[in-house]
Amino acid sequence: MKVTVIGSGYVGLVTGTCLAEYGNDVVCLDLDPEKIALLQNGGVPIYEPGLEEMIKRNVEAGRLRFTTDVAESVAHGTIQFIAVGTPPDEDGSADLKYVTAAARNIGKYMSDYKVIVDKSTVPVGTADKVQQALLSELTLRDKHISFSVVSNPEFLKEGAAVEDFMRPDRIVIGVADETAKDLMATLYAPFVRNHDRILYMDVRSAELTKYAANAMLATRISFMNELANLAEVMGADIEEVRKGIGSDPRIGFHFLYPGVGYGGSCFPKDVQALQRTAQENGIELRVLDAVERANSAQKTVLVNKILRRMGEDLTGVHFAIWGLAFKPNTDDMREAPSRVIIQELLKRGATVTAYDPVAMHEAERVMSGWKGLTFSQNPKAALEGANALIIVTEWKAFRSPDFGEMKSLLKQALVFDGRNLYDPKRMQKEGFEYFPIGREQG
Numbered sequence: 001m002k003v004t005v006i007g008s009g010y011v012g013l014v015t016g017t018c019l020a021e022y023g024n025d026v027v028c029l030d031l032d033p034e035k036i037a038l039l040q041n042g043g044v045p046i047y048e049p050g051l052e053e054m055i056k057r058n059v060e061a062g063r064l065r066f067t068t069d070v071a072e073s074v075a076h077g078t079i080q081f082i083a084v085g086t087p088p089d090e091d092g093s094a095d096l097k098y099v100t101a102a103a104r105n106i107g108k109y110m111s112d113y114k115v116i117v118d119k120s121t122v123p124v125g126t127a128d129k130v131q132q133a134l135l136s137e138l139t140l141r142d143k144h145i146s147f148s149v150v151s152n153p154e155f156l157k158e159g160a161a162v163e164d165f166m167r168p169d170r171i172v173i174g175v176a177d178e179t180a181k182d183l184m185a186t187l188y189a190p191f192v193r194n195h196d197r198i199l200y201m202d203v204r205s206a207e208l209t210k211y212a213a214n215a216m217l218a219t220r221i222s223f224m225n226e227l228a229n230l231a232e233v234m235g236a237d238i239e240e241v242r243k244g245i246g247s248d249p250r251i252g253f254h255f256l257y258p259g260v261g262y263g264g265s266c267f268p269k270d271v272q273a274l275q276r277t278a279q280e281n282g283i284e285l286r287v288l289d290a291v292e293r294a295n296s297a298q299k300t301v302l303v304n305k306i307l308r309r310m311g312e313d314l315t316g317v318h319f320a321i322w323g324l325a326f327k328p329n330t331d332d333m334r335e336a337p338s339r340v341i342i343q344e345l346l347k348r349g350a351t352v353t354a355y356d357p358v359a360m361h362e363a364e365r366v367m368s369g370w371k372g373l374t375f376s377q378n379p380k381a382a383l384e385g386a387n388a389l390i391i392v393t394e395w396k397a398f399r400s401p402d403f404g405e406m407k408s409l410l411k412q413a414l415v416f417d418g419r420n421l422y423d424p425k426r427m428q429k430e431g432f433e434y435f436p437i438g439r440e441q442g
Ligand SMILES: NC(=O)c1ccc[n+]([C@@H]2O[C@H](COP(=O)([O-])OP(=O)(O)OC[C@H]3O[C@@H](n4cnc5c(N)ncnc54)[C@H](O)[C@@H]3O)[C@@H](O)[C@H]2O)c1
Pocket: 006, 007, 008, 009, 010, 011, 012, 029, 030, 031, 032, 035, 083, 084, 085, 086, 098, 101, 102, 119, 120, 121, 122, 154, 155, 156, 157, 158, 265, 266
């Protein structure tokens, strides 16, 4: 099938590439000329496991190409995915200007039937706005061309995006007419060959499903973080509690890890946008208010532990930080807790040397000019001469370090672990003062 993907970021690029992998003829559009030039020259603007090789394979096979040319991209696909950003507006609602601009562009150039698929995370009612944007452009051109607007929210996880797209647990399709439904069914058939995982529903339910999923996951995280803070003062171990509740099939083990708060490009903005939608409609989502408050407090839990141990004035204190990305296997720094933690330390006069396996380039960009912050090309060098190590992201490579070497490189054997990577008893034996989350310090 001929497919156009509008927006070549984390979602658009993965969507386009995975659709090409199953033989579709895909054009990815972006208005950022640098991004498209990089892709056209064989580069990949984001880090996502498996993506680079898959892009290369499909470009070489002639099934995937990149352009900034709107007219060409509209002419190409019968199916036009909108996968542009939906950042928070000043009031927390989702800013739909990129989505409506993309829709208008389709209306400006289309000459035959199109299925417009909202893949971006968009509030309930956006499909209607997309439809209106297209219709107004067609009216300006005095054209009567039929089209369908479909909601197909994306559930991929950064860091496992290709795997999630190729083997989805479900594909949610909000669709109102049979022609569009048949086209979507054909497009997704190869992804659900062993058993059908496509859930068809009305458009509004599909739009709400995406927010409901992210809000539920954010709720689990904030719940565990608050419980971790309680466990710690009560002398309980949140890791034992986690196993104790996770083994209940009604609860399950996923997303029960306490830490330094959720970040990333989705949970913070989607929780806010859902609250905003509710407010606009006179409904209070009290649980989500608490989820958000708990999360912003959690971002400073590790800093508070540091201040209690090392004092409020950190002048002359040097920290090593392991992990900058908001989670492992991605270079995404949007809303990463590391940003808050580093800022809080620098503000109090500390200096920081940070290391991340893949997000360093992106971190250097978003933290450029932060006085007192330097980056290290490897995790060991970051430890040299530091008064303490702070672990912010749970990369696999940090799980089994050589503790002897770690101790010899650090000035003080002090570890503040925002991800509970180590066993407190072992740390005690190795001679560290160890501060995890939600368990007694080792
Ligand atoms: N990142 C994730 O893990 C994830 C997962 C599920 C859903 N989503 C949702 O998917 C959407 C996209 O997220 P992302 O992380 O891929 O964003 P992103 O910022 O990485 O990419 C968006 C891209 O769209 C481009 N763009 C903006 N307006 C355009 C236009 N009119 N025409 C063509 N290109 C345009 C931008 O230049 C940018 O490259 C958001 O709504 C997000 O909430 C993201």
